[in-house]
Amino acid sequence: MNEVNKKVAVFRREHFNAAHRIFNPLWDDEKNAEVFGKCSNPHYHGHNYELVVKVTGVPDPETGYVIDLKVLSRITKEEVLERFDHRNLNLDTVFFKELNPTAEHIAMVIYELMRARIDPALDLQIRLYETDRNFVEYPA
Amino acid sequence: MVYLTRVEHFNAAHKLYNPGWSREKNEEVFGKCANENWHGHNYELYVTVKGDPNPDTGFLFDAKRLSGIIRERIIEKLDHKNLNIEVDFLQGKMCSTENLVVGIWRELAPYIPAEVRLHAIKLYETPRIYVEYLGE
Numbered sequence: 001m002n003e004v005n006k007k008v009a010v011f012r013r014e015h016f017n018a019a020h021r022i023f024n025p026l027w028d029d030e031k032n033a034e035v036f037g038k039c040s041n042p043h044y045h046g047h048n049y050e051l052v053v054k055v056t057g058v059p060d061p062e063t064g065y066v067i068d069l070k071v072l073s074r075i076t077k078e079e080v081l082e083r084f085d086h087r088n089l090n091l092d093t094v095f096f097k098e099l100n101p102t103a104e105h106i107a108m109v110i111y112e113l114m115r116a117r118i119d120p121a122l123d124l125q126i127r128l129y130e131t132d133r134n135f136v137e138y139p140a
Numbered sequence: 141m142v143y144l145t146r147v148e149h150f151n152a153a154h155k156l157y158n159p160g161w162s163r164e165k166n167e168e169v170f171g172k173c174a175n176e177n178w179h180g181h182n183y184e185l186y187v188t189v190k191g192d193p194n195p196d197t198g199f200l201f202d203a204k205r206l207s208g209i210i211r212e213r214i215i216e217k218l219d220h221k222n223l224n225i226e227v228d229f230l231q232g233k234m235c236s237t238e239n240l241v242v243g244i245w246r247e248l249a250p251y252i253p254a255e256v257r258l259h260a261i262k263l264y265e266t267p268r269i270y271v272e273y274l275g276e
Contacts, residue, residue, distance in 0.1 A: 017266065019153035019180040019222075038220035045220040046153040046180005048266050088153075088177035131151065131182050 009056040010065075012072045016085035019046040020101040044088060049106070050129035051080065053114060057122040067122060079113040103130040107138040143259055144200040145188040148210050150219035153178040154235040157224075178222060183240075184270075185214070186262035187248065191255060201256045213251050214244055237265040241273040249275070 022039040023032040032040040039045070053076055057066045083093055089101040095109045107128040118124050129135040156173040157166050166174040173179070187210055191200045217227055223235045229243040241263045252258045264270040 015266075017179050017181055019178040041220050041222070043222035043225045044153040044178055044180070045151050045222065046178065046182075047151050048180075048182045086172035086175050086179040088175070088179065091177040092175070131149075 006058055007056055008059055008066050009054055010067060010069060010072075011055075012053045012069050012076060014051045014053070014073065014076050014081060015048060016051065016081050017046065017048050018084050018087050018089050019044040020089040020096070021045070022100055022102055024100065025098075044090070047130050049084075050135075051076065051110065052127040052129075054125040054127065055118060055122050056125075057119075067118070072118075075114065075117045079117060080110050083113075103128050103134065103136045104138070107136045111138050141190050142193055142200055143188050143190045144203065144206070144256070145186050146203055146206045146210060148185045148187070148207065148215055149182060150185065150215050150221075151180065151182050152218055152221050152223050153180040154223040155179065156234060156236060158234060178224065181265050183218070183237075184264040185210070185244070186260075186264075187258075188260040188262070189252060189256040190259040191257060194255070201253060205253075209251050209253075210248065213248055217247070237263055237269070237271045241271050245273050245275055 021041065021044045022036045024035075027035070029042075053072060055067045055072060059066050087093060089096045089106070096105070099105050099109075107126045110128065111124065111126045114126065115124055125137060125139060127135060127137045155175055155178045156170040157176075158169075161169075187206070189201060189206065193200055217229075221227060223230055223240065229247055230239065233239045233243070241261050244263065245258065245261045248261070249258050258275065260272055260274050262270055262272045
């Protein structure tokens with residue numbers, strides 16, 4: 001069997017509930033409202049974020065796993081949920097003190113956090129749902 | 141009797157924090173939900189009205205018009221807002237989904253058209269947690 005072509009993608013779904021505000025601090029309130037609409041509400045709003053972590057690789061011949069999904073869940077909880085769940089992304093996290101917490105940026109931050117914990121031989125992709133209708137993937 | 145439900149949604153920040161308690165007691169009772177700087181949810185709101193279909197239209201009530209009423213009277217007040225700070229009918233109350241659903245009922249009921257009666261408000265805080273209020 002040609003194992004090089006026998007890659008499998010495995011997925012783990014987690015969720016976190018967080019408050020945020022989308023705005024550019026260099027702009028005035030009017031411009032922020034014009035560009036970001038209600039998402040720039042100064043008192044924050046929130047979402048139930050759904051996170052899908054995709055790991056791709058060749059299944060280990062001994063375990064049959066690309067990655068133990070219990071382990072992937074634990075890593076996701078430690079790296080992402082502990083930091084973001086039931087938090088205010090702008091005020092309670094170091095990552096978004098100056099970075100606008102759009103779904104795009106959140107996905108990129110999550111990717112970097114997870115990438116450091118996942119075997120480099122495995123590919124990683126983050127999909128983040130801000131709502132049922134709006135979701136992002138990184139890397140694209 | 142036929143029941144018609146319209147589903148709307150709003151995204152909001154809130155926290156569960158009783159100002160009469162210490163921080164320790166709030167964290168003990170509410171856990172992470174007491175986070176000082178709020179957290180948030182995509183709320184899903186189900187508004188159910190009941191009545192008999194109109195013989196001319198076959199409708200209980202035009203669902204698009206019902207959507208307009210819900211958006212004007214409820215969603216405008218809640219969407220992309222901080223429920224603890226910015227919602228008049230929640231001032232002085234705990235921002236639980238239970239209190240929110242009762243508040244939504246009381247705000248909406250006067251604007252439900254005469255052709256139907258408000259039957260139930262169901263509100264999902266997350267896909268796994270929802271509350272219902274039947275006006276009792």
